Amino acid sequence: MYHKIAPDSPSMWWVTVNNFYRQMFELGNKQVVYLDDYDPKNKNHVVITFDGVYKNILTYAAPVLEKFGYPFELFITSDYLGQANEFDTVEPPADFASITELLLLQQRGGRMQWHTKSHPDLKNELNTDLIDNELSIPYEKGYFDDNSFKWFAYPYGNFNDGVVDRVKKHFNGAVSCNQGSDTDFFKLNRLTVTNETRLSKETISCIIPSYNYGQFLSEAIESVLRQTIVPDEIIIADDCSTDMTGEIAMYYKKKHPKLISYFKNTENMGIVPHFNKAISLSAGSYIVFLGADNCFQSNYIEECASVLNQYSDVGIAYTDFLLFGSRAKKMYAEFKPEYQSVVGHDFFKIEFPEAEDIDVMERLKQGNFIHGSSMYRRSCYEKIGGYKSSTEEPEDYNFFLSAVKNGFKVKKANNTILQYRQHSLDQANHSFGNQKLVNFYKIRVKELEAELAFLRKYKIVSGISFGFKVKQNFKKLLVHIKKNGINKTIDKLLKRQF
Amino acid sequence: MIQSKAELEDWYGTGDPWGYVHDPEDIKRKDILLNEIPDQAFQNVLDIGCGNGFITQSLPGEMIHGIDLSGNAIAYANLNNQNPKITYEEKDIFELYHTTQQFDLIVITGVLYSQYIGESSNLIFIIIDRLLQKGGILVAVHIDEWYTCRFPYNLFKENVYPYKSYFHRLEVYQK
Numbered sequence: 001m002y003h004k005i006a007p008d009s010p011s012m013w014w015v016t017v018n019n020f021y022r023q024m025f026e027l028g029n030k031q032v033v034y035l036d037d038y039d040p041k042n043k044n045h046v047v048i049t050f051d052g053v054y055k056n057i058l059t060y061a062a063p064v065l066e067k068f069g070y071p072f073e074l075f076i077t078s079d080y081l082g083q084a085n086e087f088d089t090v091e092p093p094a095d096f097a098s099i100t101e102l103l104l105l106q107q108r109g110g111r112m113q114w115h116t117k118s119h120p121d122l123k124n125e126l127n128t129d130l131i132d133n134e135l136s137i138p139y140e141k142g143y144f145d146d147n148s149f150k151w152f153a154y155p156y157g158n159f160n161d162g163v164v165d166r167v168k169k170h171f172n173g174a175v176s177c178n179q180g181s182d183t184d185f186f187k188l189n190r191l192t193v194t195n196e197t198r199l200s201k202e203t204i205s206c207i208i209p210s211y212n213y214g215q216f217l218s219e220a221i222e223s224v225l226r227q228t229i230v231p232d233e234i235i236i237a238d239d240c241s242t243d244m245t246g247e248i249a250m251y252y253k254k255k256h257p258k259l260i261s262y263f264k265n266t267e268n269m270g271i272v273p274h275f276n277k278a279i280s281l282s283a284g285s286y287i288v289f290l291g292a293d294n295c296f297q298s299n300y301i302e303e304c305a306s307v308l309n310q311y312s313d314v315g316i317a318y319t320d321f322l323l324f325g326s327r328a329k330k331m332y333a334e335f336k337p338e339y340q341s342v343v344g345h346d347f348f349k350i351e352f353p354e355a356e357d358i359d360v361m362e363r364l365k366q367g368n369f370i371h372g373s374s375m376y377r378r379s380c381y382e383k384i385g386g387y388k389s390s391t392e393e394p395e396d397y398n399f400f401l402s403a404v405k406n407g408f409k410v411k412k413a414n415n416t417i418l419q420y421r422q423h424s425l426d427q428a429n430h431s432f433g434n435q436k437l438v439n440f441y442k443i444r445v446k447e448l449e450a451e452l453a454f455l456r457k458y459k460i461v462s463g464i465s466f467g468f469k470v471k472q473n474f475k476k477l478l479v480h481i482k483k484n485g486i487n488k489t490i491d492k493l494l495k496r497q498f
Numbered sequence: 499m500i501q502s503k504a505e506l507e508d509w510y511g512t513g514d515p516w517g518y519v520h521d522p523e524d525i526k527r528k529d530i531l532l533n534e535i536p537d538q539a540f541q542n543v544l545d546i547g548c549g550n551g552f553i554t555q556s557l558p559g560e561m562i563h564g565i566d567l568s569g570n571a572i573a574y575a576n577l578n579n580q581n582p583k584i585t586y587e588e589k590d591i592f593e594l595y596h597t598t599q600q601f602d603l604i605v606i607t608g609v610l611y612s613q614y615i616g617e618s619s620n621l622i623f624i625i626i627d628r629l630l631q632k633g634g635i636l637v638a639v640h641i642d643e644w645y646t647c648r649f650p651y652n653l654f655k656e657n658v659y660p661y662k663s664y665f666h667r668l669e670v671y672q673k
Binding site: 006008016021059064067159223226228292298324346347415416419439442443 | 617
């Protein structure tokens with residue numbers, strides 16, 4: 001149950017657009033249905049409802065619902081249509097949708113349902129005439145479509161047995177908030193969704209391994225931080241780098257302490273043990289690696305996780321990639337002609353086949369098309385027993401081959417892409433000319449300057465010089481306190497008048 | 499807190515409230531932006547958050563449309579507009595969802611800040627995706643310190659340069 005969706009959220013009844021978007025993404029492994037189709041015994045069934053209904057649902061929620069293709073229910077209170085919520089003195093101002101706006105919402109997949117005429121608390125209401133009046137629909141048949149007004153929502157979620165009896169005469173079912181039950185069709189409970197609500201148990205870990213790729217690292221981290229769906233954790237895994245990897249990782253960890261963690265091996269472990277160690281330190285049910293020299297397009301996490309959310313039998317979500325960097329053109333030419341796709345703006349697109357169109361095992365034997373940044377389920381990793389060293393093939397190829405052998409399905413996530421850097425070893429060791437790294441340091445220098453200015457200011461008003469002054473003027477101070485009180489003395493101290 | 503429209507109108511009551519027109523820093527960032535737009539012929543161009551048209555009036559393209567939430571800014575932009583290819587309109591970015599026209603170049607400058615859009619970047623991406631043609635170019639310029647998102651397209655060019663006491667992040671995407 002939602003009330004208001006808007007860019008900001010001045011009270012708990014408002015969910016921000018981005019949180020609403022995340023919650024809709026989290027419903028990806030559920031089946032969103034209308035109340036008419038809702039089966040309480042089906043754990044996968046979810047109904048999205050809005051009470052009010054406020055105009056901001058049309059502006060801010062409807063486009064998101066349309067993108068996800070979800071149906072939704074609108075419980076309207078007819079007396080307030082098209083008006084402001086002035087009666088609600090506690091809540092910040094918000095307009096209710098007008099009839100025209102409700103009709104637009106209906107076009108977008110919303111169904112009109114009933115929430116009384118004036119939103120009275122019916123908990124102790126015994127007058128059946130008054131109840132019936134609140135339950136009667138003032139619109140002529142055909143005004144809204146034929147699916148409308150079959151369901152009722154109790155104002156404040158409150159009811160008594162008499163109210164339920166009257167509701168049964170007018171409607172097919174009714175919803176409450178928490179006074180009801182999970183099975184009774186005339187008292188169905190609803191979850192009050194707030195900004196913090198999580199609608200899925202799945203969590204996402206993004207691991208960024210780096211071995212002396214410090215010069216590219218900030219670009220890789222920024223590409224994860226700016227995702228449309230940010231992962232639940234980002235682990236920067238340093239395989240004993242001797243470059244600026246640690247410095248850059250610590251900078252981001254300090255900036256995002258709840259999101260980012262960093263570890264550094266005391267000696268270089270090499271790819272396979274390093275990857276396995278990083279996973280052992282992660283907690284997400286979905287795992288994705290991002291090479292420190294590569295980048296995600298900003299919907300990468302969302303699109304890959306959506307595939308895993310939507311298809312419970314798929315273990316691995318892969319994508320196409322774009323080759324860029326000094327050797328991109330050369331690498332592109334080395335791919336099978338059928339994988340070569342679009343060339344433009346210094347990027348060379350490699351387009352892999354849809355798993356449904358091919359014999360995955362056969363094609364994998366010919367060569368890998370599931371790149372190392374594909375997102376997979378932890379259960380997949382556990383079943384295979386982790387990355388294994390092989391002299392014959394790269395660790396990720398070996399890993400995905402073994403996953404497919406173990407019966408895990410793979411599926412391509414479309415509409416997103418991995419930016420896959422092709423640089424020469426010489427370039428990797430050459431920190432000059434890397435614009436992104438220069439950008440990182442430019443910004444860092446500015447932040448340090450601001451920090452320094454702050455520290456200087458702080459030192460003047462307190463700390464060492466403050467203590468020194470106090471000691472020097474101790475007697476003078478005591479006299480001043482006795483005469484003027486402590487607050488005035490502190491004011492004077494801060495103004496450095498002693 | 500999101501800035502109210504009334505506050506915005508008040509601010510734009512004086513034509514060029516930011517003092518863009520004569521500020522060398524703004525003249526420089528305009529040059530950088532115009533220089534970073536790929537050198538190709540554009541048909542339909544949209545400038546989101548065009549203000550008084552400081553950037554809009556110099557954009558390439560056959561038809562150029564500038565939108566801004568502030569009616570005062572748009573009135574000022576119209577007053578100074580002699581180019582028949584350019585039109586201005588007072589419009590909220592969220593209303594663009596209903597626009598059916600598509601564009602091959604979209605420029606968005608100084609819009610995706612929490613003071614204007616709160617936490618709604620993902621909806622703005624939905625809206626821009628409806629407006630931008632496949633293969634179309636999107637140029638976004640923002641003060642780096644206040645800009646925390648990235649458009650879900652291929653980012654093929656990035657330029658970070660000092661702007662007043664900040665850094666500007668210029669991004670060029672292709673859909």
